[in-house]
Amino acid sequence: MTSLERVEARDKVTGRARYAFEYPVEGAAYLMGVQAAVGRAEIASVDHEAALALPGVLAVLSCENAPEIAEVDDPELLVFQSRKVSYRGQFVAAVVAETWETAQEAARLVRITYADERRPDVRLSADHPGLYEPEEANGGFPAVSELGDPDAAFATAAVQIDATYTTPAQHNNPMEPHATVAAWEGDDLTVYDSNQGASTVQGTLAKIFKLEPAQVRVVSPHVGGGFGSKGTPRPNVVLAAMAARAAGRPVKLAVTRQQMFATTGYRTPTIQRVRLGADADGRLTAILHEVVSQSSTLREFAEQAAVPSRVMYRASNRRTAHRLTRLDVPTPSWMRAPGETPGMFALESAMDELAYTLGVDPVELRVRNEPERDPEQDIPFSSRNLVACLRKGAEHFGWADRDPTPAIRRRGRKLVGTGVAAATYPANRMPNKATARADADGTFTIRIAAADIGTGSRTALTLVAAETLKADPAQVTVELGDSALPRASLAGGSTGTASWSTAVVRACEALLDELDGEIPPEGVEATADTAEEIKSEPEYSRHAFGAHFAEAEVDIDTGEVRIPRMFGVFAAGRIISPTTAHSQFVGGMVMGIGMALMEQSVMDAEFGDYLTHDLAQYHVPACADVADVQATWIDEEDQHLNPMGVKGIGEIGIVGAAAAVANAVHHATGVRVRDLPITPAHLLPDF
Amino acid sequence: MRPFTYERADSVDDAVALHGEQTRYLGGGTNLVDLMRLGVEQPDRLVDVTRLPYDQITVAPDGGLLIGATVRNSDLAVSWSVRQTHPLLSQAVLAGASGQIRNQATVGGNLLQRTRCSYFQDITKPCNKRDPGSGCPARKGENHNMAIFGHSTACVATHPSDMAVALAALDASVHVHSREGKRVLPLSDFYRFPKDDPSRDTVLKPGELITEVEVPPLGMPSSYRKVRERASFAFALVSIAGALKVEDGVVQDCRIALGGVAHKPWRAHRAEEMLRGVAATKENYLRAADAELESAHPLRENGYKIPLARNLIVRTMLSLGEGA
C-alpha cells in the first residue's frame, strides 16, 4: 500500500489540533478532584465550608450532596455515591471554581473526617489469603484451561524448568492526561473528552445520567495517547458532567499527573509460576503457567497473563490458571497488551531458561515447538508466521554467530549479550458502522466514531477508503472521534484498524454500488453495519506473531543495563500504513525496554498508594535509552481475517520485548533476573 | 495554589530587604514552583533574584572560579574555562535533570533544591522534613534510594544535587548575604546532617541569599560519574566526583565525594586520607573504599549502594590514574 504521512501531522505540529482541555467553551469553570487520604475507611463527614468560603469557589461536591446517578458495571464511575473509601487516592469530593488555581487551592480546604479507618491490605503475595479463581479472565477467557495430565508429564519430563517471575504494577502514563470539558444545554450534554472510544463514553454517560444516547455528544478528534487507560470511561468524565450540572456552568477538568496514579487505571503486578517439561531434544511435553494478580474491592479485573501460553507452543499436557485477590487498591485495568505483556515475559524467559539448560539455541527451541494448529482449541490458525519472524530476525541480527555461553563477552567495562523472545497477540474484530459519502466535487468523506489516539488510525482509514474507492487519498477525508458519527468500537485490544476498516470498506463498496455516472449536487451516501458479518466468522485461531532480538550491555562496575540495539520482526497481516505502523511497533518495543529496565509503580504498604507520583519518579525510557531500535514485518496474506487482511499492530510490539531484554542480560552476565524491572540493585550483588 | 506576591530584586540589598517571614527567593523556579504546586512550599512572597548582577563566571589568575548564583546550569556546564580546569563540575551539571531544566535552573537554586523523597512531596503523609515531629515513613517504608551514611531516626533522605557533589570534592565555598552582611561558608559545612532537625537542609539563616560560589583551583585530572536507572533524566542512585594526582606511582592528592548516599554530598575523607602517599594500585583503592564504607548503615532496601559506591570509587581512581 502507498505510504502516506500522518494526515493530521501538520495540524499537530502547528498546534491546530485541539485536545479535550483546549476547547474554548464560553463561561467555563474549573474542576478539581479531591482524593481520599486514607486507604480504607468510611467517610464520616465532608466539610465544604472552608472551601466554599474561598473567593471564586462555585460549588463543592461530595457524598454529602452529590446527585444520585444510575448504576453501571464499573463502580469506579459511581463518584460520591457511597461513603466507603475503597483505596487511597479515590476521588471523594470535587471543587468547581472560577480558575484552575482557585479550584486547586480550594480542594485542599475540603475537610474530610473518616470513621472506622483500617490499615489497607495492599500487598500482593502468592499466598495471600484472599486468593480465588475468577470465573473469567479479562477478555472473556476461561480462568483455567487444562489438557492431558500436566503434573504427571512435568514430573516425568527429562528436563524441567520451574521458575517464578514477577512483574510490578505499571501505569499507562499517556502523554496527555485524562481531561474532560462538560457542558449542558438543558438535558443535552456535550463533553470534549480524551478517550479511546467516543461511542463507549457516550453510552456510559447516557446510562449514568439516565439520558438517551442521542442526548449525549462526546467529541474527541485528537487524543494524546491512552495505552488502554482511556479505553473505559474514567471518573473524570462523570465528575465533569455531574459538576457542570451542579454548577450550572460548563466545567473543565484536567486530571493531574499525580492523580493519574490512583484514578485512571494501571497494570496489575503479577506473580507467575511457569513450569516447562521437555524431552532431551527440547520438545515440550508439559506447559504449566499459573498467574496471581490483584484487583480492587470494587470490581474484578483478572489480567489474562497465562492466556498467551494457550497458543504459543505445542505440548500435549498443559495447564494455565489465573487467581487473584481483592485488595484495597485502585482497580487495575488495560495497559498495552494486558495479559500478553506480563505473561510473555514469564513464558519467554522460561523458554530461554529451557534453551540454556538443554544447550539448544533459543531460536531453534521455539521452532521445534511450533504447533501446526492452535494447541488448545485444536482449530487451524488463520495464518501463523512465528518461525518466519524468528528466521528473518535471526538473519538480520547476526544471530548465527552467537556463542550461547553467558558472561564471556566484553566491550570495555561492559558485559555484552543478546537475547530473543517471541511475541503474540490476538486478532479480533468488533462490530461497527460507517458511512461513505461522495460529493459532486470528486471528494469523499468517511464518517465513523473511531478514535485516533496517536496511532495513525485516521491515516490508515484514509488509505483503506482510497484503495476501496480507487481514489487518490488526497480526495478522501475521514471524520472520526465524535459520537455523533456512526457508532464505532473503541481503540483497544488492537481491534481498531481491523474493525473500523471492515466497516469503512463495506460502506465504500456500498457507495460504489450506488454511484453510477454523475454525482448529484446533494451527493451520494451509503452506510454499512458489520454486526452480521462479524457474527458469522468461520472458526480460526487468529493471532499476530513476532520475534524480538535485543542486545544488552551491562556495566560491570555499576550494574547499569543499556540496550544498544533491538530488532523486531512482526507478522501482523497486511500493513496498511507503513509509516504509522512502524511507529507502533517501535513504540511498543521501546515501552518493552522500559518495562524490562525501569517502569515500576511502588506500592507503599503502610499508606496504600502508589508512591511514584510523577514522571520524575516513574521512569519511562528517555531518548538516551533508545539507541538503535528497528522494526520490520513480514508481508502476510491472510484470507480469513477481514476485507483488508489486517491483524492490528498497536500492542504486539511490547509483547515479549521485556523477555528479549532479560534474556540478553542473562547472556551478558549469567544472572537470571526474574523480577522486573532489572535494576542495578538486582545485578550488583552478583558481580 | 495559594495567592502570593511576586517581586523582582535589582540589587542584593533590595533582595534581602524584601525578604520576610514567608518569603522564598526565586531562581529558575524548577524546584520551588513544583513544590508550590504540590503544596509543600507555601510562600506568601517570591523575590525573583535572577536579575541580580551575579550571572557571570570569573576565572581568577590562579585558575580558581567565582561563579555567580544566577548563572544558569547550562551556562556553567558549557563554560570553556570550567571544562578546562574543573571538568568534573561541568560533567556533574550535565548529568543532572534535562536540557530544558538546566537552561532554567540557577546555581543558587541548584544548591538549595529539596530532597526527592516521595513522602516529602506528598502533603497527605507525615514527614519530619516538611512537618517537623510528624514522623519519617521512609525509614521503614520505601527506601531503596535513601541514604546509607549519616541518616538519623528522624530522616533518611538524600540531597539530590549533582553539582553540589562536584563542589564538595572541589572544596568550594558559598558566599551569602543577609541584612547583617556577608559571610563565606565552606561547602563542607554548608549542608547539615538531619540529626533531630531534618527540616533544615543547610546552615543558612532565614533570608540569607546566595550570591556566589567560590571554587579553588584544582590542578589534577577529575571526573564525575552518575549511576542511574535510565540513561538520562534521573536522579543518582550513587554518583561520584573524583580527582587524582599520581606521581611516580604514588598518590599525591585525591578527592572523592559521593552523591545519593547522604543528606549532604558525602566527602570521603577517610578514603582520601588513606590514599594520600600510598601506591596508586587497585588494592589500595579497594582498601580505602572499604574503609570509607565501614561507616555506612544501609536501610532495608538500599544495601546495593555499598557495592555500588565501592566499585565507583575503585573504578574512578583507576581511570583517573590511567589518564595521568
Ligand SMILES: Cc1cc2nc3c(=O)[nH]c(=O)nc-3n(C[C@H](O)[C@H](O)[C@H](O)COP(=O)(O)OP(=O)(O)OC[C@H]3O[C@@H](n4cnc5c(N)ncnc54)[C@H](O)[C@@H]3O)c2cc1C
Ligand atoms: C524532573 C527533574 C529532574 C531533575 N533531575 C536532577 C538531577 O538529576 N540532578 C540534579 O542535580 N538536579 C536535578 N533536578 C533539579 C534541578 O537541578 C533543580 O530544580 C534546579 O537546579 C533548581 O534551580 P532553580 O534555579 O530552578 O531553583 P528554584 O526552584 O528557583 O529554587 C530552589 C530553592 O532555592 C532557593 N533559592 C534559589 N536561588 C537562591 C539564592 N540565590 N539564594 C538563596 N536561595 C535561593 C529557592 O528559594 C528555593 O528554595 C531535576 C529537576 C526536575 C524538575
Ligand code: SF4
Ligand atoms: S526521609 Fe526525610 S524527607 Fe523523607 S519522609 Fe523521612 S523525614 Fe521526610
